[in-house]
Amino acid sequence: MRARLLIFSLLVLLSACTAVIPPALPPQELAGVINSDLTLSGEILLTGDLLILPGQTLRLLPGTTVRVRKAESTKIDPEYLSSLTEILVRGNLQAEGTADAPITFLPETALSVGEIAWAGITLDRSPASALRHIRIEGAEQGILSISSSPQIAENTISNCRYGLVVQGPGSAGIYHNQIKAGEGGLFVLAGASPEIAGNRIINQVEEGLFVDATSAPRLGRNEISGNAIGLVLHNPKLPFNPDGISANREDLRLIGRE
Amino acid sequence: MQRWLLLLLLCALPLSVQAEALVYRGESTLWQDTVWSGEVLIDGILTVAPGTTLEIRPGTIIRFSFFDSNNDGIGEHEIFIQGVLRALGSAEAPIRFSSTLSSPQPGAWGAINLMASEAASEISFSVIEYAYRGFHGHFALAALQDTEFRYNIRGTQFQESEVSFVRCRFIDNFNGLQFRDSQVHFTDLLVSGNYWGIRGVHSRVDLVGGRVTGNLVNGINLRDCDTTISAVILDNNRKGLYLQQSRGEVRNSLFSGNSEHGIYLEESTVTIIGNRLLNNGRAGVKWVASQGTLQQNRFEGGSEYALVNETPATVVAPGNWWGSDDLAAIELAIRDGADRDGVGRVDVGGFLLSPPAFLLVETP
Numbered sequence: 358m359r360a361r362l363l364i365f366s367l368l369v370l371l372s373a374c375t376a377v378i379p380p381a382l383p384p385q386e387l388a389g390v391i392n393s394d395l396t397l398s399g400e401i402l403l404t405g406d407l408l409i410l411p412g413q414t415l416r417l418l419p420g421t422t423v424r425v426r427k428a429e430s431t432k433i434d435p436e437y438l439s440s441l442t443e444i445l446v447r448g449n450l451q452a453e454g455t456a457d458a459p460i461t462f463l464p465e466t467a468l469s470v471g472e473i474a475w476a477g478i479t480l481d482r483s484p485a486s487a488l489r490h491i492r493i494e495g496a497e498q499g500i501l502s503i504s505s506s507p508q509i510a511e512n513t514i515s516n517c518r519y520g521l522v523v524q525g526p527g528s529a530g531i532y533h534n535q536i537k538a539g540e541g542g543l544f545v546l547a548g549a550s551p552e553i554a555g556n557r558i559i560n561q562v563e564e565g566l567f568v569d570a571t572s573a574p575r576l577g578r579n580e581i582s583g584n585a586i587g588l589v590l591h592n593p594k595l596p597f598n599p600d601g602i603s604a605n606r607e608d609l610r611l612i613g614r615e
Numbered sequence: 616m617q618r619w620l621l622l623l624l625l626c627a628l629p630l631s632v633q634a635e636a637l638v639y640r641g642e643s644t645l646w647q648d649t650v651w652s653g654e655v656l657i658d659g660i661l662t663v664a665p666g667t668t669l670e671i672r673p674g675t676i677i678r679f680s681f682f683d684s685n686n687d688g689i690g691e692h693e694i695f696i697q698g699v700l701r702a703l704g705s706a707e708a709p710i711r712f713s714s715t716l717s718s719p720q721p722g723a724w725g726a727i728n729l730m731a732s733e734a735a736s737e738i739s740f741s742v743i744e745y746a747y748r749g750f751h752g753h754f755a756l757a758a759l760q761d762t763e764f765r766y767n768i769r770g771t772q773f774q775e776s777e778v779s780f781v782r783c784r785f786i787d788n789f790n791g792l793q794f795r796d797s798q799v800h801f802t803d804l805l806v807s808g809n810y811w812g813i814r815g816v817h818s819r820v821d822l823v824g825g826r827v828t829g830n831l832v833n834g835i836n837l838r839d840c841d842t843t844i845s846a847v848i849l850d851n852n853r854k855g856l857y858l859q860q861s862r863g864e865v866r867n868s869l870f871s872g873n874s875e876h877g878i879y880l881e882e883s884t885v886t887i888i889g890n891r892l893l894n895n896g897r898a899g900v901k902w903v904a905s906q907g908t909l910q911q912n913r914f915e916g917g918s919e920y921a922l923v924n925e926t927p928a929t930v931v932a933p934g935n936w937w938g939s940d941d942l943a944a945i946e947l948a949i950r951d952g953a954d955r956d957g958v959g960r961v962d963v964g965g966f967l968l969s970p971p972a973f974l975l976v977e978t979p
Contacts (some may be wrong), residue, residue: 390686392687401799410687434772438811438832503810524853525830531820544875546876547831548898564897567896567897569874571851605623610919612918613917
């Protein structure tokens with residue numbers, strides 16, 4: 358009887374232990390073409406380029422971590438836009454974390470200072486992507502939006518060569534993001550007209566916010582500081598809110614073009 | 616009676632000029648020299664065997680049906696040329712390679728594949744549209760003239776090949792041209808409205824004349840290449856010319872309105888001489904860990920900087936026009952070791968007091 362009780366106690370103890378310390382699950386490996394709607398969560402290892410086809414949606418749940426494997430060598434014939442590992446979204450990416458459970462995209466292995474490990478997230482004619490409360494690190498371009506209309510809000514993009522680039526037509530909304538410690542912060546190019554407000558763009562080696570001659574973003578108040586040049590406008594007539602643009606080596610560069 | 620039977624058989628064989636639509640279904644091979652005209656439907660994969668020539672007459676329309684076995688959005692019906700292709704259209708009657716779909720998307724069919732060709736293939740006065748790779752070559756010899764690539768995922772892609780392009784146009788493809796380990800000669804090329812314009816690796820690349828304009832990423836990006844570029848207009852791209860670990864000469868060309876850089880050099884050795892640079896958003900020239908010659912160029916302003924030096928050594932840049940004859944203004948137009956630790960200066964000694972002549976005959 359005593360032996361039975363001991364075994365029972367041990368079993369109870371063992372089951373309690375396994376409940377407290379779950380076995381470590383290997384990350385889900387992901388690469389290739391997504392040709393139907395897909396929802397993922399947990400730990401994901403991006404082992405190669407990922408393409409989300411038009412009409413399809415990849416949904417990432419709060420708390421998801423996507424680790425990106427560096428391309429083994431510089432690809433000579435990239436499949437899409439970059440020789441680095443890339444996420445190319447022609448459908449939609451719904452990556453909406455929360456303040457307590459952000460979604461994270463980061464290199465699989467630690468990087469040396471200034472090293473770039475992957476291409477970043479490219480939205481290519483994506484009609485309705487939403488990126489909220491995500492963190493991106495170590496990308497060539499944290500987010501590149503080409504002719505897309507995403508909502509990009511409350512994200513943190515750090516140690517990327519370009520933090521966020523918006524190109525071409527579309528109605529992107531870029532709100533309350535933090536872009537820090539890259540080469541350049543936020544670039545608006547090739548006829549883009551996003552709304553940009555409430556962002557914090559700090560400590561870029563070069564420009565904080567750059568707008569080329571063909572683009573016309575709606576510029577609200579943004580905190581832009583600690584950059585080489587805070588705001589560069591190639592259309593000096595473009596309205597902007599100067600509040601919050603301070604403590605850059607040069608706060609404002611207006612470049613006239615007849 | 617035997618004569619009639621013989622005539623009937625000859626009409627059934629695709630060996631001569633066809634008066635009516637010709638259809639190839641499934642996997643099929645041309646083993647004898649063949650001439651196409653009129654309308655041709657490729658409903659499968661067609662191979663032109665080694666030793667065989669496929670000639671396509673002016674005005675021929677070749678359509679490919681859509682078949683996507685792995686559901687990746689890319690059509691797979693295509694042509695493999697292991698012999699010789701002679702697709703010789705005319706200005707009045709171009710040849711057209713297209714899709715059977717009424718509203719096709721880029722990638723609706725595979726490619727014109729040229730594989731280990733025995734003799735130079737020729738494509739002239741043709742339109743190639745909605746393919747995954749309009750022209751795709753491995754160990755290929757080809758001469759293309761007056762041909763337009765449009766709405767393809769990749770206008771062309773080739774490797775280990777020797778290809779010349781004369782007056783060809785790459786318009787509104789996803790990526791325009793992509794190649795490696797090849798010898799490529801461009802004359803009066805137009806590359807417009809693509810994401811990537813030209814991307815080449817490990818190649819010998821010569822461009823004379825033409826225009827690379829409005830491409831969303833780089834106009835021209837060459838890595839580990841030897842190149843000469845002369846009398847080319849590179850305008851309104853994100854970067855105009857991006858050279859990585861490359862060698863060569865850039866002469867008498869116009870770099871204008873590129874959102875970021877007119878010329879971006881990275882670990883390259885280049886002579887940049889007699890060019891005109893204006894209204895390039897971030898810099899006319901960005902010089903990163905590179906060496907070479909920079910002289911007789913016209914920097915006309917409209918940029919954050921005319922020249923950015925990110926090389927530890929001094930860049931010696933004599934005999935350029937910097938948009939001003941005032942040294943203080945010139946220094947403001949240059950970002951170098953005076954502005955940032957760890958990089959060298961730019962020596963503008965002997966700067967020009969007025970812009971040098973610049974003659975560039977724009978091709979239509």
